Amino acid sequence: xxxxxxxxxxxxxxxxxxxxxxxxxxxxxxxxxxxxxxxxxxxxxxxxxxxxxxxxxxxxxxxxxxxxxxxxxxxxxxxxxxxxxxxxxxxxxxxxxxxxxxxxxxxxxxxxxxxxxxxxxxxxxxxxxxxxxxxxxxxxxxxxxxxxxxxxxxxxxxxxxxxxxxxxxxxxxxxxxxxxxxxxxxxxxxxxxxxxxxxxxxxxxxxxxxxxxxxxxxxxxxxx
Amino acid sequence: xxxxxxxxxxxxxxxxxxxxxxxxxxxxxxxxxxxxxxxxxxxxxxxxxxxxxxxxxxxxxxxxxxxxxxxxxxxxxxxxxxxxxxxxxxxxxxxxxxxxxxxxxxxxxxxxxxxxxxxxxxxxxxxxxxxxxxxxxxxxxxxxxxxxxxxxxxxxxxxxxxxxxxxxxxxxxxxxxxxxxxxxxxxxxxxxxxxxxxxxxxxxxxxxxxxxxxxxxxxxxxxx
Numbered sequence: 001x002x003x004x005x006x007x008x009x010x011x012x013x014x015x016x017x018x019x020x021x022x023x024x025x026x027x028x029x030x031x032x033x034x035x036x037x038x039x040x041x042x043x044x045x046x047x048x049x050x051x052x053x054x055x056x057x058x059x060x061x062x063x064x065x066x067x068x069x070x071x072x073x074x075x076x077x078x079x080x081x082x083x084x085x086x087x088x089x090x091x092x093x094x095x096x097x098x099x100x101x102x103x104x105x106x107x108x109x110x111x112x113x114x115x116x117x118x119x120x121x122x123x124x125x126x127x128x129x130x131x132x133x134x135x136x137x138x139x140x141x142x143x144x145x146x147x148x149x150x151x152x153x154x155x156x157x158x159x160x161x162x163x164x165x166x167x168x169x170x171x172x173x174x175x176x177x178x179x180x181x182x183x184x185x186x187x188x189x190x191x192x193x194x195x196x197x198x199x200x201x202x203x204x205x206x207x208x209x210x211x212x213x214x215x216x217x218x219x220x221x222x223x224x
Numbered sequence: 225x226x227x228x229x230x231x232x233x234x235x236x237x238x239x240x241x242x243x244x245x246x247x248x249x250x251x252x253x254x255x256x257x258x259x260x261x262x263x264x265x266x267x268x269x270x271x272x273x274x275x276x277x278x279x280x281x282x283x284x285x286x287x288x289x290x291x292x293x294x295x296x297x298x299x300x301x302x303x304x305x306x307x308x309x310x311x312x313x314x315x316x317x318x319x320x321x322x323x324x325x326x327x328x329x330x331x332x333x334x335x336x337x338x339x340x341x342x343x344x345x346x347x348x349x350x351x352x353x354x355x356x357x358x359x360x361x362x363x364x365x366x367x368x369x370x371x372x373x374x375x376x377x378x379x380x381x382x383x384x385x386x387x388x389x390x391x392x393x394x395x396x397x398x399x400x401x402x403x404x405x406x407x408x409x410x411x412x413x414x415x416x417x418x419x420x421x422x423x424x425x426x427x428x429x430x431x432x433x434x435x436x437x438x439x440x441x442x443x444x445x446x447x448x
Contacts, residue, residue: 064444112399119396126392130383140379143441144393147375150437151397154430158400162407162423 004204011193011200018044018186018193026186035099040187042092044194046114049085052078052198053117053149060145063138069213072138075145076128077205079121081198086118109160116155120148134216227322230314234323241300242331252293252335257342259285264346274347279409282343283402287369290332291391294373297324298381311446321374321442328370329363336362354412357419361412364427365405371434372397378445400430 022040029036056078063071093111094104105111124145131137179187242248263281267273301307310320340358344351351358373394380390408423 064441116396116399123393123396127379127383127389130385130389132384136382139444139447140382143444144376144379146441147372147397147434147437150433151400154400154433158403158426161426162403 004207007200007203011197014193014196018190021186021189026183027180029183032100035096038092038096040190041194042089042096043187044190045085045088045092047191048194048198049082049089051195052082052085052202053121053152055202056082056121056145057149060142060149063142064146067139069134069138070210072142073206073209073213074202075138075142076125077202077209079124079145080205081201083118083121083125084201085194085198086114086121089114090118107159107163109156109163112159112163113152113156117152120151124148134213226315227319230316230319231322231326234310234314234319235326238323238327239330242327248293248296249331249335252289252331253338255292256285256289256335256339259288260339260343260346269347271348275349275413275415276410278343278347278349279413280402280406282339283365283406283409286332286336286366287395287398287402288391289335290328290366290369290373291394293331294328294370294377294394295380295387295390297328297374297377299377299386302381307446308448317446318439318442320446321378321438325367325370325374325438328374329367332366332370333363336366349413351413354417354419357424358409358412361405361408361424361427364424364431365401367431368401368427368434369398371431371438372401375434375438375442375445401427404430 018040022037026037026040028034056075059071059074059078062068063075093114097106098104124141127144128137128141131140260281263285264274267277269277298307301310311317314320337359340351340362343349373390376393376397377390380386380393383389404423404426408420408427411418411420
């Protein structure tokens with residue numbers, strides 16, 4: 001319990017510090033102005049979300065291989081937290097895009113594949129809610145999770161190559177891309193903060209899922 | 225070699241079952257026809273517009289039809305309680321999937337070939353100039369739909385609300401197939417047709433990736 005409180009406080013402090021840095025330390029962007037500051041949360045949650053989904057995929061693989069319900073709990077915790085982070089991405093994105101691009105949404109590769117990713121994990125959770133039996137639910141949703149995860153790069157490249165209207169990436173892009181050094185520090189601090197926060201959420205959700213599992217087991221025993 | 229002979233036997237069984245009643249084929253053909261007609265009411269296209277949008281609508285109709293057509297694929301085995309005997313009868317459960325997905329690809333292709341002249345007539349698009357390439361795209365696209373769809377129909381058959389669940393799981397997963405086959409078809413039906421080999425290769429890679437995934441994880445989908 002103490003550990004969880006410490007972890008939670010730490011995560012919260014990091015997020016608050018990240019927000020402070022984004023609002024007061026990072027310099028104002030030359031062409032976009034203050035609206036650019038949303039980028040620290042937007043990309044931070046996007047990266048954290050991608051990493052959480054990756055952990056979900058690993059959890060799914062491990063469940064299929066080992067059949068330990070622990071991995072099922074890991075899978076569902078990561079899927080839910082990843083979904084929340086992706087939702088943040090999909091909401092903060094248009095808020096930024098509207099003043100800067102003049103449109104709320106464009107069918108660009110990253111936007112579209114994030115949206116499809118979001119849909120796939122909504123389906124994953126929906127599938128879980130529609131299978132009663134715990135073992136079957138765990139196995140089938142893990143398998144769907146695996147299929148969904150391998151689909152994501154395919155979605156990304158299909159749209160990147162055949163439906164492009166594509167703003168150059170800020171990172172690892174060509175010349176003229178890149179960030180001011182202070183912005184970069186604030187940015188990576190926020191990425192770190194979002195990761196810690198995401199890890200905290202996953203850990204909490206995981207504990208909850210384990211408890212739920214235990215209650216179900218005890219109920220079974222009581223009925224038998 | 226037993227995989228091939230098992231698959232051939234099972235494929236024979238799938239085809240016999242279907243051609244006795246022709247239920248799936250008739251309903252799918254009528255469904256695609258209805259959707260195509262409704263689309264043309266909804267957008268009332270000129271011939272230039274239909275060159276641009278027609279192929280997308282055709283593929284969308286195929287995807288919707290497939291998500292309905294793939295429904296009974298495993299459900300039938302479940303209601304008749306034949307899945308476990310099927311499993312006992314073959315050495316490698318992959319043969320069951322292989323037979324079903326080949327049968328589904330054939331059914332889809334057959335409906336598409338029946339629909340193609342009607343599509344050409346309704347939307348005023350000449351299809352003959354690049355017919356062989358068009359058939360190749362239809363084959364690769366339908367194979368992708370069937371591979372992913374057969375796997376997911378094994379999942380959805382074991383859940384509640386299965387009729388609604390399958391399209392929800394399948395359609396987002398098929399985004400790459402829709403994007404690429406629609407784009408390739410548009411350029412094939414253009415006034416100056418172009419064969420986009422990159423797109424055709426992409427479809428082949430999609431098929432290959434999901435076939436491999438099914439080969440690796442198919443066993444688990446059929447666990448009792």
